Amino acid sequence: MKFLISLLLFLPLQILAQNDSCHLRISLLTATPGEELYSTFGHSALRVTDSVRNTDIVYNYGTFNFDEPNFYIKFIRGKLSFYLSADYFADFITEYQEENRAITEQVLNLNCSEKYRINELLQENMLGPNRTYKYDFTFDNCTTRLRDLIEKTTDSTVHFGEVLKTKASFRNLIYEYLNRNDKQWSKLGIDILLGSKMDAIMTPRETMFLPDYLMNTIDSSSINGRPLVLEEHSLFREYYTPVNKNNLTHPLFIFTCFFVLIALLSFSKNIVIQKFLFAFDGFLFFIIGLLGILLVFMWLGTDHIMCKNNYNLLWAWPTNIVAAFYIHSKKNWAKKYFTIYSMFNLLLLALWFFLPQHMNPSLIPIVLILITRSFIYISHQKKI
Numbered sequence: 001m002k003f004l005i006s007l008l009l010f011l012p013l014q015i016l017a018q019n020d021s022c023h024l025r026i027s028l029l030t031a032t033p034g035e036e037l038y039s040t041f042g043h044s045a046l047r048v049t050d051s052v053r054n055t056d057i058v059y060n061y062g063t064f065n066f067d068e069p070n071f072y073i074k075f076i077r078g079k080l081s082f083y084l085s086a087d088y089f090a091d092f093i094t095e096y097q098e099e100n101r102a103i104t105e106q107v108l109n110l111n112c113s114e115k116y117r118i119n120e121l122l123q124e125n126m127l128g129p130n131r132t133y134k135y136d137f138t139f140d141n142c143t144t145r146l147r148d149l150i151e152k153t154t155d156s157t158v159h160f161g162e163v164l165k166t167k168a169s170f171r172n173l174i175y176e177y178l179n180r181n182d183k184q185w186s187k188l189g190i191d192i193l194l195g196s197k198m199d200a201i202m203t204p205r206e207t208m209f210l211p212d213y214l215m216n217t218i219d220s221s222s223i224n225g226r227p228l229v230l231e232e233h234s235l236f237r238e239y240y241t242p243v244n245k246n247n248l249t250h251p252l253f254i255f256t257c258f259f260v261l262i263a264l265l266s267f268s269k270n271i272v273i274q275k276f277l278f279a280f281d282g283f284l285f286f287i288i289g290l291l292g293i294l295l296v297f298m299w300l301g302t303d304h305i306m307c308k309n310n311y312n313l314l315w316a317w318p319t320n321i322v323a324a325f326y327i328h329s330k331k332n333w334a335k336k337y338f339t340i341y342s343m344f345n346l347l348l349l350a351l352w353f354f355l356p357q358h359m360n361p362s363l364i365p366i367v368l369i370l371i372t373r374s375f376i377y378i379s380h381q382k383k384i
Contacts, residue, residue, distance in 0.1 A: 026047070026115050027047040027049070028108060028214070029044065029045045030211045039099075041177050043062060044142055044215075045060045045142075047059075047105065048118075057089065061084050062082060064080060077302045083133070084126055093235060097236050102234065102237050104233075104234055106232045107232070110153075114154050118153045122149075133145070137209070138206070139305065155223070159223070160205060161222075162204045169198065169199045169200060170199070170200065171191075173202070177210075178190075192291070195299065195307055196311060251362040258369070263372055277373075280373075281373050284373065289320030295318075311355050315363070319337075327373075339374075352364065
């Protein structure tokens, strides 16, 4: 039995040695999305098989270290270093099989000099400070690094195919994956934190920031007339588990119910309910103010390109963090502030679907609550 297993493992390398005079095979590996948010968009890696050294190594640019000093601060500020790691192919595929994530292998149609250059560059990138780079989800990630690596090492220009038949934005492509797994709350978080740059129309090259799109683009690409992909096959097929969508947990449904509840309570004369709403107003506007400060920080204080030009600041005013303490004040300036704030948000709702940035519809009930409670305060002040 041991002899049979050894033979089965060694035989592919022997066949490769007979068919490839340079003894190297370079393959692009693409894994399907996983259940966790960090794996929602899939993964790309490069497999290098050497039939002379009898090695089968997978190189992965998507590795980071949780134990890195100030990990969370660096992550939030967009300064977290990712690095290149290498694993045995057997360990790599076992991990993805355990996660039930399919893997597709595309053997690249490269000549010997191109293969040697890729292998040499990978070895260089494994040394010291060369291993690390500043990760950017859309422009410099574990997938775009492989695209760039192939471009750098080919003898001629790579002519990438076009996968998208219609115009699409970064947000459009990200939505494909989030909708597939019904991650509506993740969509909401992304839509709040990421600004209008996410709605820019992508070039064919930019679509390759996602593993599936790199795989499909590579499949229709060529180098000096020769197809970039020599052969393609599935290494592991996942067993499909349908995602049960639950509209009752959708943020739009929950926030709408919350708005209806607050609106109904606002007409109550019960003193207990009024005291609750008094506290609720202060808490709500304070949280919205905190959110506004966070959005400003993500725009100006971090390296996250996609967090800039965020139109959510039109309703999440940072100044609310101070105004929250005056929501029931008799001061004249407070009344003017909430009047302007409520009128501005009414105008915002009218323009909600016409802004340069996609605004998540689930936020509309929240904005309506802010308007309702502002009007209640203003009308109460008039009576006084």
